[in-house]
Amino acid sequence: MPIYALVDGNSFYASCQIAFQPHLKNRPVVVLSNNDGCIVAANDIAKALDTPKNYGTGGYRAAKPTSMMFQPYFKVAALLKRHKAVIFSSNYELYQDMSQRMHAISAQFSDSQEIYSIDESFLDFSGLTPMQREQQAQQLKQRVMQWIGIPVAVGIGRTKTEAKLANHLAKKLPTQNGVMDLTEFDPSARALLYKKTPVDKVWGIGRQVSTRLQQIGINTVYDLQNADNKTLRKCFSVNLERTIRELNGQACFALQQTPQAKKSIVSSRSFGLLVDDFQQMRQAVSSYMAIAAEKLRHQQHLCRVVSVYISTPKHQAVAQYRNQHSIALVEPSDNTIVLNKMALTALKEIWRPEFKYQKAAVMLSGLLPDSGIQADLFGEPVMTSQTQAETSAKLMQTIDQINRKMGKKTLQLASCGQGKTAWQMKRNLISPRYTTRWPEIPVAKAN
Known part of the structure; x- marks a missing residue:
């Protein structure tokens, strides 16, 4: 009979912040969404503020919400301030890196692992006795905390659904010490x-x-x-x-x-400020394409269709406009330069200078594995020779390797722009990217 274990980081985004600022472990900590709009993560202390006595006070809406989670920040800002909560903007580089480290540690405790989400993975615990399962789970829990400072819970069951439920119960029942084995x-x-x-x-x-x-x-x-x-x-x-x-x-x-390979790849963000300048929109689309193309190569796929979408804000008193344009490639490609050229061509087709835009998106679809692709017999090839194709592949591989080692956007297309720009999403409360940027590595100081 198969036995599954689900390893899940507790309040993962908030825990990543506390791991590098341990003095915050006894204070409410919340993490905000893009443009610092809504609450997307909170530690248990912050979640505990979501009680009936707080409804309708300090800016919190009178009707009881389903949860503080996903509430607009401005509605709970006064409540959080009153309780000395610490607020962070989303730090995606930090969370992704900590996720990889957590999954790598978890993989040491099983020959088979399924990474389910940024903070969850299933492990195969089949063949272990009940005592061995308990020991493995407790050792895993201890090692993740010791090595990267992230608290995790482990749920064990005969099925993945049962393991997921066991994980939920392990967090809710203090007597379980973060591990629950429902098979017992x-x-x-x-x-x-x-x-x-x-x-x-x-x-x-x-x-x-x-x-x-x-x-x-x-x-x-x-x-x-x-x-x-x-x-x-x-x-x-x-x-x-x-x-x-x-x-x-x-x-x-x-x-x-x-x-499983994704059927399409979308890169999208809402802007920090409304955009009515074509050059700024061009930079945004190029930046989103660079992100999407890197994901495409990581997935070892090629793209046949490039789509660009732009829209004005839905709930503001401004002129409304939204449109999308798609371009099919003669030959499938994963080359950022080629895909970006198509995206900017699509953008020109739908750009209207009289509007103020809040959002842009790039989508890569018609994905194919990057092996065994047959060229179009009658179309003009994107790469005119095998040598060009090989050079293109090496160039993209080199860019990806440098950016992974030295930090995102170390190398990028000139059309992406340089430095902080007005269209980039607001992250006014972002913490340092402790593990991926040399200048932001924490420094221990002697007293």
């Missing part, structure tokens, strides 16, 4: 836990599905586990049926050690 619970003990756990805590059960389930009397995990899966399959989907089977110990979702 007898059916009656497991049923007691499930009766106390809301159905929306099950992996894959979102807000809309949980609302519909509650309307037909399925309120807890226990209710879902004991529901008729074939009836729910007809009313919902085959995935819900599989989820029920997984809650009953029948593994339906296997470990995916190789990440």
Whole structure:
């Protein structure tokens, strides 16, 4: 029988900040979204402020929100200030690097790992005794904390859904010390836990599905586990049926050690200020294309279609306009220079100077593996010789290697612009990129 473990970083974004500023561990810490708009992460102390006595005070909206999470920052700013919370802008470079380190440590405890998200990975614990599973999980937890300062929880189950649920319970029940093995619970003990756990805590059960389930009397995990899966399959989907089977110990979702390739790649940001200058928009589109093209090469794919989208703000009293233009390539490519040329051509087709724009996006679609591509017999080739194609591949590989080693945007196209520009998203409260930029490495000072 397979046994799965889910390793999950606790309040990951906030924990990354606390890891380098440990004096903050006893204070509320929150992380904001792009342009410092909404709360996207909070430590447990900050989440604990989300109580009825705080509703309607200090700028917090009177109606009880579902959570402080994803609330606009301005609505909770006074409340957070009153409780001396520390606020950070999103520091994506730091979080991505810490994620890679956390997953690398977790991989040391299993021969098979599926990286599920930036702060979650499944491990194969099959073949271990219950005592060995507990020891492995506790050692993993201790090593991640010791090596990178990130607290994690480990949930163990007969299926991935059960492991995910065990992870949630490990965080909620202090007696578990951050590790819960649901395979060790007898059916009656497991049923007691499930009766106390809301159905929306099950992996894959979102807000809309949980609302519909509650309307037909399925309120807890226990209710879902004991529901008729074939009836729910007809009313919902085959995935819900599989989820029920997984809650009953029948593994339906296997470990995916190789990440599935994306069918399209999108790079998009909202601007820090409205943009009405073509050169600034050109810089933004070029910057987004550089990000998308690097992801394309990392995925070992080529792109056949380049699309550019621009839009004005939806909820502001300005003239409204949004448009998209796509260009098909004669030959699939992963070359940033080629793709950027197509993107800027598409931008010229939809640019209207009389509008003020809030957002731009670049999308690469029609993706193909970068091996075994046959050239167009009748079209004019992008690369006129095999030597050019090889030179292009080496150039892109060199750029990627330098940027990974020396930091993003160390090498970039001139059309991306230089330095801080008005269109870049606001991150006024960003912390140093401690692990990826030499000038921002923390320094220990002697007293």
